[in-house]
Amino acid sequence: MTDAAAELPPAPDVAREVFGELFPEAVRYGELLADAGVRRGLIGPREVPRLWERHLLNCAVLSEVVPEGVTVCDVGSGAGLPGIPLALVRPDLKITLLEPLLRRTNFLLEVVELLGLDHVTVVRGRAEEVMGKLPQVHVVTARAVAPLDRLAGWGVPLLRPYGEMLALKGDTAEEELKGARAALSKLGVVETSVVQVGEGVVDPLSTVVRVEVGESPGGVRFAAKRAKAARPSRAQRGRRR
Template sequence: MTDGHDLDAPLRAGLADLALPGELAPSLLAYLDLLARWNRTYNLTAVRDPREMVSRHLLDSLAMNAYLDGIATLADLGTGPGLPGIPLAIARPGLRVTLVEANGKKARFLREAVRTLGLGNAEVAESRIEALDRPGAFDAITARALATLPQILEFGAHLLAPGGRLLAMKGARPDEEIAALPRGWRLQTLHRLTVPGLEGERHLAVVGRDAAATA
């Protein structure tokens, strides 16, 4: 992997752009180093260049941090190598993050990452999303490049507490997916995200239960 010192400056600059403290950089770089080392054997991510990992993995995940206020428990569905869950767990020690991943090799990496980084606020659930028996356990669920909004709800809506929300990270505006939301769900807000070092559109779709439709 590229020397961590080469990544420290762009990471800290990106953190500053996201209004996050530079003190997060060492833990985030430790995670990135672990991911890069495991990736040589286990092919956890198609992104190989460490500088690209800073923007496409770390800063992209952290771009949703500003919208997590008031959320105590978060399930990251189909988290893969821990994105966005591990960067968010590093940035928010008070947030309880459950990393949901069915793939065995990725789950092994996640457990090693949680142990190595000392993330007492993160746990790994090696399970298919729809099979996870934690009904109503989470204030929010999130997913990054997993599926369409209706599909994410089909898989994981049972995990949401009353009043819970889906926070889905998307590229371009997901207008067709929003129009296809199942009965009883509605778009609450759609945030345009700016990710340092990344071109192209990024959005965060916040979806909740429609009280009027379910009454």
């Protein structure tokens, strides 16, 4: 830590349960956010005191609605939220962190190497630039990237047939979804919903807008089973690379 860096606050007890055997890696990631993340302008210094509740745990509980063993693209990953916390609790996933800015991708590459996240790949680029260049994925994730209609325009084309986009949103999720329905329909979205996750972990609960697409030409039906509406088992959390 540098003298100018803020100190990561102690982790709440529930964090040990959520991250399991990778809890030390979660702590290290939090320290990196509080130090290099602040110094490089990736996260505001005022966010450091609430890194666990508002960022690490808030993102980790997204795992409750991500199916098992699927491919994920975290669009506009920034400092790695929600992609890195998701990777720490779900080693069964293959995750791509997609970020256009060089200083952010450099940070993500450093984090992935330092934490030994072999199931995570960092790609520099915009979603519209990598369409057709990267394999389509089962799930697209995003947090604080753009309004839902614009976000869907970037994220939905990255999906495999019958895939889904999971966007972490705030209190206006229902209103935002309502305003985006026309745009979503044009993109081939067949079902939408707003779900809350993180009961017993975060307060308030994390709100997720789920956008599901139908079949597309030449595609293979998305048949992965949804994860149960609960945190991954200890066995899953403890399974390493």
